[in-house]
Amino acid sequence: MTVSSNAPVLEIKDVAKTFGPVTALKRMNLSVRSGRVHTLLGENGAGKSTLMKILVGLFQPTSGSITLRGEPYAPRNPIEAKALGLSIVFQELSLCRNLSVAENILATHEPNRFGFINERDLNAQAAQIVQDLGLPVNVRTKVGDLSIAQRQLVEIAKGLSRPADVVILDEPTSSLSDSEAEILFTIIERLKAKGTAIIYISHRMEEIMRISDDITVIRDGSFVATTEKQDTSIEGLIALMVGREMKDIYPPRLVERPSSAVAPVLAVENLSEEGRFEDVSLDVRPGEVVGLFGLIGSGRSDVMKALFGFGQPAGTIRLNGNPVHLRSPADAIRHGIAFVTENRKEEGLVLQHSVERNINMVALGQLAGQFGFTRPARERAAAKTEVLRLAIKTASIETPAGSLSGGNQQKIVIAKWLQTQPKILILDEPTRGVDVGAKFEIYRIIRELAAAGTAILMVSSELPEVLGLSDRLVIMHSTRVAKVLDAQGVSPETVMTYAAGIHQ
Amino acid sequence: MTNSTETKQALLASPLIRQYGGIVISLIILCLVFSSISPRFLAFNNFMNIMQQVAVIAVAAYGMTYVILLGDIDLSVGSIIAVAGMVAAQAFSMGFGFAPTVLITLAAGAIMGGLNGVLSAKLMLPSFIVTVATMGIYRGAVSLPTNGAPASIENETWLAIGSESWLGLPIIIWIVIALFAINHVVLSRTIFGRRAYLAGGNREAAIYSGIRVDRLKIIIFMISGIMAAISGILLSSRLSSAQTNAGMGYELDAIAAVVLGGTSLAGGVGTMVGTILGALIIGVINNGMNMLAVPYFYQLIFKGIVILFAVWLDVRSKSMRA
16 A cells, blocks of 8 residues: 555656747646645746646646546546546635535535535535534635635635545645644645645745655746655755745845834834724834734734724824824825735736736826826836836736736735835735745845835734844734734744744 | 738737727728618718717716726616706796706706715615616606606707807717817826726725725716716707606616727726717617618617627627737
8 A cells, every 4th residue: 555655646748838839838747646745836937827727627738648547637627637536726716705615615516406405415515524624614604704714725625525636736825824724734644644646836935845745846837856855955946946046035134223212103002993903002113124923813914904094993003103093095095104915916906907007006196297187107107117126027017917927916016005105014915925036026125115214014924934024023812912022033933832822 | 920910910909909999890880881771871961960869878978987987887877867957947947047057957967976976885885776776766856847747948058059050060069079078088197087997997906005985986976977967958958848758768878888988897997989989889870770760679679789799899809819
């Protein structure tokens, strides 16, 4: 059993895919063994998505061969792929918000009789799946009422609702907190024990090093190397991935951190909002990066929203020492606050509009001339300046924002806020779903802004990122501030104990 | 690559042709068909005719463009057109002069549109539902002053709008052109217009960017109400009276004109140029078939087919680009 369980179950040989003159995959080779986690690593645009779409039957390869359990494998659509034993959990949420968890998990194979769904069996079967996976979700809840993290877990349950030989997990942890990621890792261990092969896609190096057995790096549509985990390191993998050595992921600070004598530009005192957060106090000085860390449900996102004019919190918000009342985002923006939101597609961008229009979205009024008339030449110039400054990779400023890669879309969201020259910049998960190259550039931008005197408040679920960039840390646990720490020399373990509420 | 495909690609690459190519071709085809059957169709006088007939729809469609751009819909414009005529007739009978009556009529349009906007924005009701309700309410309200009887209008300046010319062009056409210019500039060259695009393209992102979407929506519905009231002025002037069933079903022609013009019902994409072209298509169809004495029920069927075809052409050309 042990011998056969490590035999290759899925083999991809010299697979190429072209779309007209465009080559998406040049030459892919991949051998996935059962009972092992095989991570696929590459920058955005390296060809991972194309390969996944070939595996689930959305694209047909132009050349090359794929075998599953030794048999030629050529599904024509995802349903066929699933029937042949290959399941995928997509990174983009594919759930119906108005249906229950059970209805979503068992979508397309609901227990039924003559097309009439048996409600009781449906809930029972879904409950069984959820219980087997150890998910903390009630199957009768509507998906729309769940948090993004819980939805991602439901998405995983949906992908695993039928037995499969190969399971593809496409960035499953991008919206999960560490504790929820743990649930996922337990599920992965269980699948491995059953002999399932797992193809794992992620940008998070720490978790890749933790759960992978094999790692394949791809670059520019081609296979670069496959190694076993113990034979490589994070630095080695990044070097393979970007094709160059990347010494330090977190760029050094450009100027000295502000001294504690400097008066804070933003000071929050005893801020509370019923059921969301209680008695939150924190401050940020000009040029300082304060990391707000907490698990999902700790109230950190709600605090950010309150600072941007949503809700009616009790307590005091002071800007430069003066108490202010922020009634709306428009109010907050007028006071020099900018908010790079967590979900760029929902709250950040108008995807069908051009890069230019998106960049100028907030600063529209500042760029306009008299009587509310827009000034096209000035807008174009402003957009071009930001594209250059943030190194946004786009064919032109007329290109629709939706056609850019995730990292470049995120830079547009940052650009639209930089246009307002904010005094306080709030960043909520600034590098979520962004590849390593773009991550590095976003870190560089954060450093530059801090050096120029912007006060930065950053939320991230990636602990190394928070530790690597912050001057001080505000750690939240169950709606309260658990600890404020100097970030210098703090160990991840210390932060986690406060966030998990173990340390009192 | 051959020469002809290169020219074809160059043509397709020009944004103007990409944007309006489909609809302009549809317009030309319709004109060719009608003029080959009836030589009178291409006469200058007939063109004036078409423009006059199109006026009422076009002006209402200007207002509808903002609403649809925002991802909303206004089904009450036909009723507002009728109310506007009746308000004017009542104002005249109370002894108000021309200018005050115009102002009162426009105010009535702004109030009715504003009510649509407030109900939709503040009570968080879908605009479709709100305006289905107010369509009935406003239509019923038309009959209140006269118990359902038409009211005649005798103010000479008012009647001149629909019958007189200035510099060789009917006044009604001047109004259509002037309103087109104003709305085109507002939509394409002002902060207000840009905010309409942004809020229609992604409401959440607009809110997070500091745009007061609720206020924007109320203003846009007020504009739609005012445009419908102007349509009502044009119509009552041409009919010399306020009719209780005036403008019945015009909201659908206005919506069709906007959608034919390439404005997306999902919001965020569209132009006034497209809307005036869309209104012209509807006018050409109506006029051409009237000229050929096509029975009314055939006209309905044919108009429906043309709308389907033109929108399909538009969607197809856009997906080919993507």
